[in-house]
Amino acid sequence: MSDHISEQEILNLIKRFDHEHEDDIDETIDGYVKVEQGKIMVRNPSHGGMISTIRAISPLKLFVDGKMILRETEVYSDSKIEWGFEEKPLFEVSVSEDKIEVYLTIFSKQRYALSLAEMAPSLHATFTAEEDLNRVLEMVDLKAILAAVEKMNIAVDLDMEAIRSEVLQPSFKPIMIARGKAPIQGRDARLELYFSENIESVFTEVRGLLDFKNHLNIPSVKSGDVIAKKIPLVEGQPGYDVFGNVLLPDPGKDIRIAGKDHVEITPDSVVIARKEGRPRILGTKIKYFDINTAHIVPGNVDLQTGNIVFAGDVIVYGDVMDNMIIESLGNIYVAGSVFNSTLTATGSIMVKGNVIGSQIYSGYFGMLYNRLYHSSKQLMDNLEKMMESARLLLHEIEKKNMRVRYGQVLLLISESKFQQVGDVVKELLKVIASIRLHNKNEFEKLSDYLEFFLHPTKMVKDMTAHRMKDFMHKLKEAYMRVALSQESHVQIQINHSQNSTLKSNGDILIRREGVIQCDVQSSRNIIFFLDNSVCRGSTLEAGDTISAMYVGGMTGVASSLKAANKIMVKKMFEGRIIVDQKTIDIYEPVEEKTFDSSII
Structure with missing residues (x-):
């Protein structure tokens, strides 16, 4: 066998090695990150491998390409990775929000030297700091704490014993080390x-x-x-607070x-x-x-008794019949029912029977809808304008060296520009004629002045600027008498109401059957007492809370309930709920439900 390899055999070996190498190149390799001797090394992935990521756990801070990273971040071999440590304070001196108390919180007794912990190769690396327990860099001591307090300009005495005790045996919780003096609040009258x-x-x-x-x-x-x-x-x-500033109590x-x-x-x-x-x-x-005082009607209020205007309580032991008016500068009590009539009271109103087709106004609303108040103020506003017009007209006449009666000027102004004054005067005279008992005499002078506007000849002959001023004074007395009669705590109490309007700046209490097709407005609460009382086809508006039982029905006009605070219903078939400007429409029955702004 020859010791020499042929050229063809060499070529075959090269092909076989190339083929084996190609198999190696096809292998997918992920990247990784490792830490050795305080150095971070990154290997890139190959052939579609996963890119390595890094993140840090406090107090370690990582920077990639000059930017601190706050979440897991991909890195490569050419990434510039730097690290450092967040030095948390060993202690903190804080002042309470009201500036009355100073607190010391010790987080750690000492600070050790830190280094980057070693880490084996990892695809998703989490870097941590490692304490060198043999190298103490800083310790909590009394001097450092006192220096921190001095920088804060604390002006009250420190509890040195509490500070020393916490330094020696830290609880790692806030402890009070100084206290000012809170103001002592007085009591309102x-x-x-x-x-x-x-x-x-x-x-x-x-x-x-x-x-x-x-x-x-x-x-x-x-x-x-x-x-x-x-x-x-x-x-x-x-x-005084801990900085020495005087703290004043709230004024009583x-x-x-x-x-x-x-x-x-x-x-x-x-x-x-x-x-x-x-x-x-x-x-x-x-x-x-x-x-x-009280004006007592032993029977019904009807055409025989006439309308009632009284500067006190009105007590009716019968009914208030059709188209009657009761105006009270106090409370109104009705033992029977009220039919198609108007009741206004600057105090409260209680009706033992039913309220049908009527208007019931109490408190502030009783004042506004009181005819004596409304007509007196309306007439006074018109007369002020008439007197100003008369003054200007007389001034022009005097400049021409001419003379004219004051009453004649006033009459001409009334007939040309203020024709409505006659109607207001007639209404006021009707009200005064209805006033009961001793109060009537107090309005005799006002009645005499009102008659001037119904008799032109008398107006021209006898009305003077001085008398007009006195007339204005009497009018102001009339409407201020009503305004100053408004009571502090008022309410309306009824059993049942239909096709009526009820308004009060206090509570409205429905004791029995409920309301049907009514407009009910209260500046405070509207409360239904009986478990089966109803609210159908009505509009209710309360400045605080509505507590209703059965709202709506299987058929009929839906009701609207509006309140500033909350609405409670035992059962509501349909209608609209409005709480604090938030609205929800009810199309399907709901039971035992409380609506407030948080759930609408």
Whole structure:
């Protein structure tokens, strides 16, 4: 056998080696990252292998190509990878939000030297820091803590014992090391009332019959009774924060009280009744105490009694019949029902029977819809414009050295520009004619002035600028009498209402059957009491909460319920719910549901 290899055999070997090498090249290889002796090395993938990634765990920080990475990031062999450490403080001195307290929190007693931990080759590398327990770089000590406190300009004494104890045996929790003095809040002035402001069960039943004699269940006092006492405000005491700044307490809220004709207020703010009647509180900024008298109607309010206007409570032991008006500068109590009529009260209204086709206004709304208030203010606004026009016209006439009666100028202005004044005057005269008992005499002078506008000859002859000013004063007294009669806590109480409007700036309480096709508006709450009471085809709007039972029905017009805070229904068949400007339409029955702005 020859020792020499032929050229052909060499060529065959080359082909075989090339073929084996091609098989090796086809193998897929992933990239990897490893750490050796503090150095990061990256190998690129080949033939479609996966690219290696890196991320860091605090306190280690990684930078790839000059940018700190915050999440898992791909790297290559030519990537510039740098690393460092985030040096967290050993302790922290903090001040509470109200600046009353200073806290020390120790996170660690010492700081060790850190290095990059060794890591075997990995496709997805997580780099960590490694502490060298033999190299302590820094330790918590009292001097460093005191230096930190000094930089913060803390002006109160430090609890040195608490600081030393925490340094020696750290709890690793915030501990208080200094404290200022919080201001001591005072107490607002308040009223202690010795009578009920709310309508109670005025009409009681005896063996199934109304006890008409028992109307004194209305809150009542006798002359000499103490009805209230003002508890004065207590001023607070100032404090100081940890920086030495004075902290003032919130200013206390005082209450100003005053008494009407039949109420005495002693120097020590005790309120005493000087007349028998119902005590009440009027006004907002100033709390006025008054004693209300009552006008009692033993039967129905009808054409025989006429409309009723009274500066006190009105108690009706019968019904209010069709197309009648009751206007009260107090409360209205009706033992029977109200049919197609209007009731306005600056206080509360309670109807024992049904309310059908009527308008019921209490409190602020009772003031607005009171004819004496509305007509007096409307007439006063018109007369102010007429008097200004008269002043300008008289000035021009005087410049021409001519003379004319004041009443004649006023009449011409009224007939040419303010024809509506005559209708307002007639309405006011009707109201005054309806005023009951002693109050009527107080409006005689106002009636005389009103008559001027219905008799042109008398207007021209007797009306003067001085009389017009006095007339304006009487008008202002009339509408202010109503405005100042508005009570603080009012409500409407009914059993059943249909085709009616009910408005109150207090609660509206539906005690029994419910409301059908009504407009019900309350500045506070609308509450249905009976489990099976209904609300059908009605619009309800409350400044706070609506609590209803059965809303809508299987057939009929849907209801709309709107409240600022929340709406609770036992069952609602269909309708619209609005809470805090958010709306939801109900098409399918819902039961035992509470709606508020968070779930609409």
